[in-house]
Amino acid sequence: MMIPDISTILEVVLIAVKVVVVTMILFGLPLPLTWLERKVAGHIQVRLGPWRVGPHGLLQPFADMIKLLMKEDIVPDRADKFLFTIAPLLAMVPAFAVFVAIPFGENIVIPVINKEVSLYISDMNVGILYILAISGLGVYGIILGGWASNSKYSLIGGLRSSAQMISYEISISFAVIGVVMLSNSLSLVDIVRSQGGSLLQWNFFYLPVGPVWCAIFIIGSLAEINRIPFDLPEDEGTLGAGFHTEYSGMKFALFMLAEYVAMVSVSVLTVILFFGGWNSPVPLPIPIPPIFWFVAKVAFFIYFFMWVRFTLPRYRYDQLMTIGWKILIPVSLVTILITGFMRI
Amino acid sequence: MEQLFFYIFALVAIVSAVLVVSVRNAVHSAFYLIICLLQVAAIFILLRSPFLAAVQVFIYVGAVMVLFLFAVMVLDIGREKTKDYIHSQWLPAVGVIIALLLVLGYLVKGGKLSAELGIYNEAVLAKNTEVIGKALFTQYIFPFEVVSLLLLVALVGAIVLVMKDKTRPRKNNGVGS
Numbered sequence: 001m002m003i004p005d006i007s008t009i010l011e012v013v014l015i016a017v018k019v020v021v022v023t024m025i026l027f028g029l030p031l032p033l034t035w036l037e038r039k040v041a042g043h044i045q046v047r048l049g050p051w052r053v054g055p056h057g058l059l060q061p062f063a064d065m066i067k068l069l070m071k072e073d074i075v076p077d078r079a080d081k082f083l084f085t086i087a088p089l090l091a092m093v094p095a096f097a098v099f100v101a102i103p104f105g106e107n108i109v110i111p112v113i114n115k116e117v118s119l120y121i122s123d124m125n126v127g128i129l130y131i132l133a134i135s136g137l138g139v140y141g142i143i144l145g146g147w148a149s150n151s152k153y154s155l156i157g158g159l160r161s162s163a164q165m166i167s168y169e170i171s172i173s174f175a176v177i178g179v180v181m182l183s184n185s186l187s188l189v190d191i192v193r194s195q196g197g198s199l200l201q202w203n204f205f206y207l208p209v210g211p212v213w214c215a216i217f218i219i220g221s222l223a224e225i226n227r228i229p230f231d232l233p234e235d236e237g238t239l240g241a242g243f244h245t246e247y248s249g250m251k252f253a254l255f256m257l258a259e260y261v262a263m264v265s266v267s268v269l270t271v272i273l274f275f276g277g278w279n280s281p282v283p284l285p286i287p288i289p290p291i292f293w294f295v296a297k298v299a300f301f302i303y304f305f306m307w308v309r310f311t312l313p314r315y316r317y318d319q320l321m322t323i324g325w326k327i328l329i330p331v332s333l334v335t336i337l338i339t340g341f342m343r344i
Numbered sequence: 345m346e347q348l349f350f351y352i353f354a355l356v357a358i359v360s361a362v363l364v365v366s367v368r369n370a371v372h373s374a375f376y377l378i379i380c381l382l383q384v385a386a387i388f389i390l391l392r393s394p395f396l397a398a399v400q401v402f403i404y405v406g407a408v409m410v411l412f413l414f415a416v417m418v419l420d421i422g423r424e425k426t427k428d429y430i431h432s433q434w435l436p437a438v439g440v441i442i443a444l445l446l447v448l449g450y451l452v453k454g455g456k457l458s459a460e461l462g463i464y465n466e467a468v469l470a471k472n473t474e475v476i477g478k479a480l481f482t483q484y485i486f487p488f489e490v491v492s493l494l495l496l497v498a499l500v501g502a503i504v505l506v507m508k509d510k511t512r513p514r515k516n517n518g519v520g521s
Contacts, residue, residue: 080369080371083371083372083375124394125394125469125470125472125473126394126395126398126472126473129395129398129399129402130398130401132402132406133398133399133401133402133405133406134401136402136405136406136407136410137401137405137406139410140378140409140410140413143410143413143414143417144371144375144413147371147413147417155417158417159414159417159418162410162411162413162414162417163414165410166407166410166411166414169406169407186473
């Protein structure tokens, strides 16, 4: 066995540190996000939202966390024990694994040790394909969890989820192909670089196809991450709680964690693919760190998804299928043709 | 190091592939098939083809297997466990497996199935997608077109199979249908 030299070891340590930091941030994010979601819901519905626990209900997520940890972990009697236990993990791991390929900025130099550090774990040359592939795996948690619960509500929730995923993944892939055609690369770092300069370079402002791709991507993503108006797998009006009817305690918390992380990843992807990533919208005289723009844009889209959730009603199942197959896919096909002609 | 990883992936792939055909529950079979296909994707990465690996996960694991599970769950094969563990087809099956192993063994021993792996660095991998794209649309354009035609035929065939008699009243009174 060869003994690796010092720079290789440093490289490996650096990657490990980055993985740990990103994972910690992602584990921490749902805490403020659940609070924010309830506050947004409250104010949209003209009420206060969480208020009792801590100032402005700020400690509410911690109270929830304690509740979820203390709750009895119920496994239904006739459930498939193995798949029932593993399903929350199958939902959570892909949601986190997506962030391996997501860049947060250009390389920065750490002042003290004078070492250049990249703000991504891995810049794959097939980055966007990797993200599409891995994020599609999260649905297995829902399908297998729904099946393993041995409950009809869960089973129907899982079935709906699989049909919905298949239907909307096609149009999401088309939207991503559109972006790849605009930016000439599958690497997310290159996609962001191609949108540098000013606002007008962003893929969203590549008229007339940019806004169409963006709309298709956002609608498709809403369906993929099971948020209202497309949260048919957990339609409480008809299915109890859908695929997670039988889940309680920490297993339920893992499903929710996966959902929030998926929402963050969709916001991040929207920013990277259509809104210039960490590029500033206008050339400014004062240098503002790129990470500021990135976080600000992502925060806006997270808010946007919450806004949508508490504004729109849920679609019926046949409407969901109609939107996916009869509107989004034909529109994608036409738009890809137009994009192709524009890029010749 | 690379060999170690290959043996890990290969071992998991073989074990899960055997489990696919030996477990009695169809949903469990599908689950093990997912694991098996993921290992194949990992082996594609070792073979310096990140594009194929990503596509393998995207198409087979992400889409085909979701449809498999959907079908298994709709048909409710999952609950109905296969009763005959070993049935009358075992003799031809064993014969075919032995023949396959013999042919594969012969080819591997004769060096007909191996090629140089090439170097593993970013510059080479970065061109991977481009190389595959160019090869598909120039050298292999004919098979490519044949395959796309076949897929189209399959699509049309599937629609024809599920098309119902237009005169019957439709069950769903959905909007826009």
